[in-house]
Amino acid sequence: MIGLIQNEVNKMLLKKKMVLIFVFLVVFIGLFAYGEKYTYDKTIARYEKSNTTNGYDWKSLVGQQLKDLNRRMDSPYISKEGIASLQIEVEQLNYFMEHDINPITPSAGRFTGRFMEQALGMFLPLMIVILAADLVSGEFSTRTIKVLLTRAVPRWRILLSKYIALLMMSTLVVLLSGILATVISGMFYGVWGFDEPVATGFRLVDGALDASQVILVSRWQYCILIYSLAWFVAVVISSITLMISVMVTSTSSAIGIVMATLIGGQFLRFLLSDWVLVKYFFVSNLNLTDYLTGSYQQIPGMSLTFSIGVLGAWAVVSLIIGFTVFSKKDVLV
Amino acid sequence: MYKKIIWPTILVLSLAMTFLFVSGFVKSIQITSGKSETTPVPIQVSTTSSEVSSKPLDQVTSGEPIELLVIGDSIGVGIGDEESLGLGNRYAQLAKDGMDQTVTVNNIAVSGAVINELMNLVKNNANDGFIQKADLIFISIGGNDMNKLLGETNLTLSSAYEDTLTKYLADLEVILNTLFEKNPKARVVMFGLYNPYGKEVGSDKINRLLDWNVQTQQLLDGYEQLAYVPTYDAFKNKLETYLSADHFHPSAKGYEIMTQWAYDVVIGR
Numbered sequence: 113m114i115g116l117i118q119n120e121v122n123k124m125l126l127k128k129k130m131v132l133i134f135v136f137l138v139v140f141i142g143l144f145a146y147g148e149k150y151t152y153d154k155t156i157a158r159y160e161k162s163n164t165t166n167g168y169d170w171k172s173l174v175g176q177q178l179k180d181l182n183r184r185m186d187s188p189y190i191s192k193e194g195i196a197s198l199q200i201e202v203e204q205l206n207y208f209m210e211h212d213i214n215p216i217t218p219s220a221g222r223f224t225g226r227f228m229e230q231a232l233g234m235f236l237p238l239m240i241v242i243l244a245a246d247l248v249s250g251e252f253s254t255r256t257i258k259v260l261l262t263r264a265v266p267r268w269r270i271l272l273s274k275y276i277a278l279l280m281m282s283t284l285v286v287l288l289s290g291i292l293a294t295v296i297s298g299m300f301y302g303v304w305g306f307d308e309p310v311a312t313g314f315r316l317v318d319g320a321l322d323a324s325q326v327i328l329v330s331r332w333q334y335c336i337l338i339y340s341l342a343w344f345v346a347v348v349i350s351s352i353t354l355m356i357s358v359m360v361t362s363t364s365s366a367i368g369i370v371m372a373t374l375i376g377g378q379f380l381r382f383l384l385s386d387w388v389l390v391k392y393f394f395v396s397n398l399n400l401t402d403y404l405t406g407s408y409q410q411i412p413g414m415s416l417t418f419s420i421g422v423l424g425a426w427a428v429v430s431l432i433i434g435f436t437v438f439s440k441k442d443v444l445v
Numbered sequence: 446m447y448k449k450i451i452w453p454t455i456l457v458l459s460l461a462m463t464f465l466f467v468s469g470f471v472k473s474i475q476i477t478s479g480k481s482e483t484t485p486v487p488i489q490v491s492t493t494s495s496e497v498s499s500k501p502l503d504q505v506t507s508g509e510p511i512e513l514l515v516i517g518d519s520i521g522v523g524i525g526d527e528e529s530l531g532l533g534n535r536y537a538q539l540a541k542d543g544m545d546q547t548v549t550v551n552n553i554a555v556s557g558a559v560i561n562e563l564m565n566l567v568k569n570n571a572n573d574g575f576i577q578k579a580d581l582i583f584i585s586i587g588g589n590d591m592n593k594l595l596g597e598t599n600l601t602l603s604s605a606y607e608d609t610l611t612k613y614l615a616d617l618e619v620i621l622n623t624l625f626e627k628n629p630k631a632r633v634v635m636f637g638l639y640n641p642y643g644k645e646v647g648s649d650k651i652n653r654l655l656d657w658n659v660q661t662q663q664l665l666d667g668y669e670q671l672a673y674v675p676t677y678d679a680f681k682n683k684l685e686t687y688l689s690a691d692h693f694h695p696s697a698k699g700y701e702i703m704t705q706w707a708y709d710v711v712i713g714r
Contacts, residue, residue: 180557280459340469416477
């Protein structure tokens, strides 16, 4: 079995897919990081140029915010939950003051997290599709399927080895994005910021945002959380793409189908609040990281566990279909 | 030579990362759905304001002595006013000079307050005394909610703004309904948000501010005894004179302008 997996991995490497993914990541991350730096520099320049008295004095603004926060915490009208979330804000602002960092300064840590939060819906699935789309359909188009299937190995084992190889490479793609995002943005910003405190732990309670269980984690821990969720998405997309690759003998059709589903699904998300069925579609649930940041549309019933459940179900069903079809498929090459 | 190390490297690396990601995955689930210690209190939205009394509101405009209640944030408190007067006292001055009216000012505004805290304050029975005896109520709120959006980038501004705005409008509606429920005869003046940063903050954010004010006005429109002071228009292009030294709160001149506008609106000029 290990031998089969190794073989599949070698096939993927030989097709230079990782090189292509690497290039995509470098270009995309580079543009993204440069764009953010450019916008930030312009903002600072504008403040400093036209502010008649002093330059962009973030320290006094933050100082003012801290004073206000402390005053609010003393107010008798504040609820217990309110105090907790205020304390979090105070700690965050204190961190920035102590470390003499402007809170809106871009840092490599923040970029790495933000990049994956944005990439999760479409860019990461695209990378996975590059790896996975021709996993089976490629064997058909190059006629190597005959060679593969005439071995004394059960068909499901062959597919399983492909799937495991795919999972391994997808995991590495997620790792690679994280490393590239960190390195490239680090070069642009010069600030790492991995020990910045980040607030997470927002929950939806009775339709209202509950910030009482909010905790502070450091940026690198937060990034690991984000990339772990990204990894799960990668696994799910791998499973679904594998099924499509099994059912369709042309690689371009496989790619087309998956991309069309992803893009169409994004449009369907606009109907999320009106059409109940949409929340059961896997594309609507891809943005898992939104649950961590608390910035998501509050649809009743949708939570991290719900989305994970839906995605998991889609993956399992896809695998079942994929394996069944592959085992029974008539090969007429 | 490469071939010998590539496969083991890939194997080990992917296994290690899988392990890391699975633990991160489990942690994420824990964080977002841990047991809640505090039981959520269901928000009771009071009945609509359709039962607001339509008794003619002569008292405020006739010169009879009235009670003015100021609630909201630091602008309600009067931070930045070099003469330490603020909205309430300035209004009392104008009413005295204009129609010899005695205005008793009660100020329970809290510096830095956001809409959620104001809602709790208004719903708190401890403040019923102030609310029920008020003939005129000044509200200044929203600035601190909007201020939080300063740090958003182009990518995140849209969703952050929509989120904040939706919550703000919902809370504001509860505040107004509660106020009128507790005091059907009250007349309320709400001050719109101005832009203390000028053009430097970027047109994206300025547009959001304008939208915020428009949405606020639309909500206010549904209530009869409600007036709105368009502070944004008053302050535009005059930030040097209307802002205090902290470049954020109004100056004495700024407060003067705001109060004058409120006064004109209230007495119906």
